[in-house]
Amino acid sequence: MKLAETGRFLKNFGFSRNTLVVTDKNAGRLYAGTVLKSLRRAGFNPSAVTLEPGEKHKNISSVAKIYGSAVKAGLDRKSAIIALGGGVVGDLAGFAAATFMRGVPFVQLPTTLLAMVDSSVGGKTGFDLKEGKNLAGAFCQPKAVLIDLSTLKTLPARHVANGMAEVIKYGVIMDAEFFDYLEKKAGEGWDLEKIVFRSLELKASVVEKDEFEEKGLREILNFGHTFGHACETLSGYGPVLHGEAVAAGMAAAAGLSVKLGRMTAGESARLKNLLKKAGLPAEFKKKFKPSEILKVMLRDKKTRNGRLRLVLPSRIGKAEVVSGVPEKIIREVL
Numbered sequence: 001m002k003l004a005e006t007g008r009f010l011k012n013f014g015f016s017r018n019t020l021v022v023t024d025k026n027a028g029r030l031y032a033g034t035v036l037k038s039l040r041r042a043g044f045n046p047s048a049v050t051l052e053p054g055e056k057h058k059n060i061s062s063v064a065k066i067y068g069s070a071v072k073a074g075l076d077r078k079s080a081i082i083a084l085g086g087g088v089v090g091d092l093a094g095f096a097a098a099t100f101m102r103g104v105p106f107v108q109l110p111t112t113l114l115a116m117v118d119s120s121v122g123g124k125t126g127f128d129l130k131e132g133k134n135l136a137g138a139f140c141q142p143k144a145v146l147i148d149l150s151t152l153k154t155l156p157a158r159h160v161a162n163g164m165a166e167v168i169k170y171g172v173i174m175d176a177e178f179f180d181y182l183e184k185k186a187g188e189g190w191d192l193e194k195i196v197f198r199s200l201e202l203k204a205s206v207v208e209k210d211e212f213e214e215k216g217l218r219e220i221l222n223f224g225h226t227f228g229h230a231c232e233t234l235s236g237y238g239p240v241l242h243g244e245a246v247a248a249g250m251a252a253a254a255g256l257s258v259k260l261g262r263m264t265a266g267e268s269a270r271l272k273n274l275l276k277k278a279g280l281p282a283e284f285k286k287k288f289k290p291s292e293i294l295k296v297m298l299r300d301k302k303t304r305n306g307r308l309r310l311v312l313p314s315r316i317g318k319a320e321v322v323s324g325v326p327e328k329i330i331r332e333v334l
């Protein structure tokens, strides 16, 4: 669907006229004009708030800025907050929608590959604390997600690779055939339409069974994230992109799986090769002390009673949550 059709598409949802588009400087410069025009044409009275781009700004100050704009825009409880941009904008706007007036409708217009294949669906929203990534948040399902693939034409190559980390993740944890397909395509140029579609099918199939991550199913989507989030936190949010940290995190988790005898070295090597071919790191470039990393990893949302729980692959196409991995072995892998 095209962004120019946003207004026509949202007209039938019963939202109030006043609406707020949340974007950042990059996505806003490129696409806010089209979206605002389309909303106006459909009879909405849209306002916009433009945030500074990047993970560095995924914090409470940005949330406060959105609240201020929501008040100024005259939103009521039936007014939609519309996220236009990548995962950072989506997570912030979604959290604001979950909490402003105790909850207003939320719509996602993702413009990065990562947001299209992952963050725009599933309803996780939130922001970072200096102590840890995504430590504050809420579940808030979007009423609609409108994906315009043509927005990917302006996305820098590093951010396309960044999104591919989450795509490769789906292959490793739940779809060996998809992983094979990605291996064949690597280096040839990605068929992004096919990739977005399959990724969303896979994510939706997990989320619909375990929306609130209570049944131990949705947690597998966090493959690579416990290591990755610790790396993002320690790097100070920004220098290492989320997908890059997840890529190195997946490689570390696979390495741990091999060490525990849960996965063959050959399978782990396939993952590392595909990451490299996709332009992603297969190890952490910056060296942190293993004890430092472990300390941050223990703040992960999957931790229970101080016991770390990790998503570990057993082969390409299958992963499970494992607890009680001895810290000594994790340290060795780190």
Ligand SMILES: NC(=O)c1ccc[n+]([C@@H]2O[C@H](COP(=O)([O-])OP(=O)(O)OC[C@H]3O[C@@H](n4cnc5c(N)ncnc54)[C@H](O)[C@@H]3O)[C@@H](O)[C@H]2O)c1
Pocket (backbone or CB within 6 Å): 024, 025, 026, 027, 030, 053, 054, 055, 058, 085, 086, 087, 088, 089, 091, 111, 112, 113, 114, 115, 118, 119, 120, 121, 122, 123, 124, 125, 134, 151, 152, 153, 154, 155, 156, 159, 162, 242, 243
């Ligand atoms: N909620 C979830 O389920 C979930 C899942 C995965 C990741 N995330 C979160 O998503 C965030 C990462 O998202 P991201 O990688 O999209 O980062 P991002 O939102 O920072 O976007 C990346 C960069 O691309 C720019 N940009 C956006 N669209 C563009 C376009 N079409 N053309 C050119 N530039 C464009 C942005 O301004 C930004 O500079 C992380 O904070 C991560 O924690 C959330």
